[in-house]
Amino acid sequence: MSKVPQSSSVTDAPLDEGQAGEMAHVLAALADPVRLRMLSFIAARHEVCSCDLEAPLERSQPTVSHHTKVLADAGLIIGEKRGRWTWWRLDPDRLAAVRRALGG
Amino acid sequence: MSKVPQSSSVTDAPLDEGQAGEMAHVLAALADPVRLRMLSFIAARHEVCSCDLEAPLERSQPTVSHHTKVLADAGLIIGEKRGRWTWWRLDPDRLAAVRRALGG
DNA sequence: ACTATAGATCGATGATTGTCAATCTATAAT
DNA sequence: ATTATAGATTGACAATCATCGATCTATAGT
Structure with missing residues (x-):
């Protein structure tokens, strides 16, 4: 049998530092x-450009750019x-992977 | 029909600031x-006392206490x-609620 | 009473982070 | 060519956070 990369969940087994570090990185973004809110706006429509995020989030253009990054x-x-726009989806x-990593 | 408090998910609909704030609070803890790693250790056994977390986490007692809090x-x-011990579970x-809040 | 131990709290410190004004880059329109 | 616009980048600042030593509290054992 070949080894399949096993993405681990918190409730599965004790995490090592590497796994915990990767998970923490994604969770920190969330x-x-x-x-x-930005994520929920993007999920609501199928594509959103950065410029349409400033107003609903009430944040400056550099701040929006920071968060999208x-x-x-x-x-x-x-x-x-x-063109001039960056479209996010x-x-x-x-x-789903994050959800799985949280056990379940 | 009576209104049931609807815990919202990121992919459901645009989040308002209140919902986003609550979600961010729990996610920040994660x-x-x-x-x-602490959470995975606690999940692995059914109960763990703080004193058993210092060694595997390689952190001081105050730091462990901070994180449990x-x-x-x-x-x-x-x-x-x-007795003298605090048992965590x-x-x-x-x-599961966090997982649900992440869409699904 | 005295000693030892588990753990919470305080104070300090260095690192990270969210925010914005200013600037720079690239694309489109006239 | 010139102008206007989307957005990335830089630099600065205030706030938050992870960490630990020192101290305090409470419980157990002798």
Whole structure:
């Protein structure tokens, strides 16, 4: 039998530092109210450009850009540049993976 | 029909600031490698006292106490004092609620 | 009473983080 | 070419946080 990379869950077994570090990284991206709302806005429609996020989030353009970067680095959203705009969409698989990592 | 308090998920609909704040609070408790390992240790056995966490986590007693408090304040673990020891156990419902809040 | 132990709390410190103004880059429109 | 716009980057600042030594509280054992 070949070894399959086993993504571990918190309730499964004691986590080692590597697993805990990776999980903490994604969870940290989620652990901010502005980013959670941002994520929910992006999930609501199928694509959202950065410029449409400033008003509902009541944050400046650099702050919005900062938060999209954090979510994208965590793999939770995917950005595509088209013309002057960057369009963001959710990566549902990534969110599902986080859910799984939280046991269940 | 009576209104049932609807705990919202990120992928459901745009979150308001209140919902996002609550979710961020619990997620922040999870977004730390030491606390994630702590949680996995507690989940592994059914009850763990604080003193048994210092060695595997390689952290001082005050640091361990700090982290147990953060997890307890977030409702993820429940502590019970018996004699000189505080025994910690997982609250599985709370963790399930977080999973649900992450869409699903 | 005295000693030892579990753990909470306080205070300090270094690191990380959310925020914005200013600037820079790139694309589109005239 | 010039102008306007989307958004990334930089730098600065205040706030939050993880960590630990020292101290305090409470319980158990002798």
